[in-house]
Amino acid sequence: MSAVPADSRPPVRVRFAPSPTGSLHLGNALTAVANRRFADRHSGALVLRIDDTDAARAVTGGEDAILRDLSWLGIRWDEGPVRQSERGELYEAAARRALEVGAARRDADGSVRVGPVTILRADGTATYQLASVVDDLELGITHVIRGSDHRPNLEPQRAIARAVGGELPEVIHHGLLLGADGKKLSKRHGHASVGDLREEGIPAAAVRAYLEELDLPAHDVRLDPARLQRLAIDAIAALPDAELAAAAEAPPQLARALRGARTLVEAREIAARILSPAPVALGDDAAPTLERFAELRAGAGDPLDEASARAIVRELKAVGGDLRALRLALTGAERGPELWTVVAALGREEALRRTAAAR
Numbered sequence: 001m002s003a004v005p006a007d008s009r010p011p012v013r014v015r016f017a018p019s020p021t022g023s024l025h026l027g028n029a030l031t032a033v034a035n036r037r038f039a040d041r042h043s044g045a046l047v048l049r050i051d052d053t054d055a056a057r058a059v060t061g062g063e064d065a066i067l068r069d070l071s072w073l074g075i076r077w078d079e080g081p082v083r084q085s086e087r088g089e090l091y092e093a094a095a096r097r098a099l100e101v102g103a104a105r106r107d108a109d110g111s112v113r114v115g116p117v118t119i120l121r122a123d124g125t126a127t128y129q130l131a132s133v134v135d136d137l138e139l140g141i142t143h144v145i146r147g148s149d150h151r152p153n154l155e156p157q158r159a160i161a162r163a164v165g166g167e168l169p170e171v172i173h174h175g176l177l178l179g180a181d182g183k184k185l186s187k188r189h190g191h192a193s194v195g196d197l198r199e200e201g202i203p204a205a206a207v208r209a210y211l212e213e214l215d216l217p218a219h220d221v222r223l224d225p226a227r228l229q230r231l232a233i234d235a236i237a238a239l240p241d242a243e244l245a246a247a248a249e250a251p252p253q254l255a256r257a258l259r260g261a262r263t264l265v266e267a268r269e270i271a272a273r274i275l276s277p278a279p280v281a282l283g284d285d286a287a288p289t290l291e292r293f294a295e296l297r298a299g300a301g302d303p304l305d306e307a308s309a310r311a312i313v314r315e316l317k318a319v320g321g322d323l324r325a326l327r328l329a330l331t332g333a334e335r336g337p338e339l340w341t342v343v344a345a346l347g348r349e350e351a352l353r354r355t356a357a358a359r
């Protein structure tokens, strides 16, 4: 009946163990977020381990891409990166222990196995199965949290742990993230990796929020692009002006014109169109509007505050001005962000220059 007091349990230690194959698959990012959250909830530590025992699968720059993705998503790690390629001696020693106690056997080709599972290749290098188990023991991992694609590894790894004289930590498998069509999420679906999403202009905060929402799925879940898009819109709305402008590679005064963008790529496009518009030549009908605009703009402040920018547009509308022509003169396009935001974004001199040039 003696309950173990909570504080006598060892501190929680989890690990995230990607293979260095390039930008993180979104499913792996889900695993990373789940491990970080688990560590935070239990005041524990997250160890970053790079599973690079399989030289054939390693990609040049693969580890850097992963570190960059984790930083972009704001996923901290407390220890590491621990590289399996630098820990060969530990694995060999463990295999030797297993051989000594008769828990492993050496085959004719020199490879070593526990039951049907190879733990050392004929060339003496450790397989993922051995390296993963030895590291989980050596690094004092208390909980393994990983995708359910690793469920078949559980029993073999438990056997290997015992063979090398340990016990596997508690293992929690979470459901996988599938494509919207229910198939394994892959390049073909688009937005399959963190790098893809970054390039699509989905803010990091939106990706992180999406993965946090999925929590630790008990079953496989399908990627919901509409939800991701919604979170991207929310994340862009929540960005302070300066950050939104910087993300769109635009000067800060453009921020208000970028507010309607659904992705940062779109924000960049809107900014580019405002900063370097296609030249237009408008007919005489546009002259009264452009003249009136020029008068109003010349008489207003620089930079222009929101109220004054809105007042100029309102005044033009009240006198029946051709707002389409003004938009064309200022942006070279028929459509775009709210007109007052464009008026506010351009300095006085630039706005006057563009209206004069359009006539």
Ligand code: GLU
Binding pocket: 017, 018, 019, 051, 132, 145, 146, 150
């Ligand atoms: N390196 C493995 C992977 O990327 C992780 C193995 C594990 O979590 O045990 O899927």
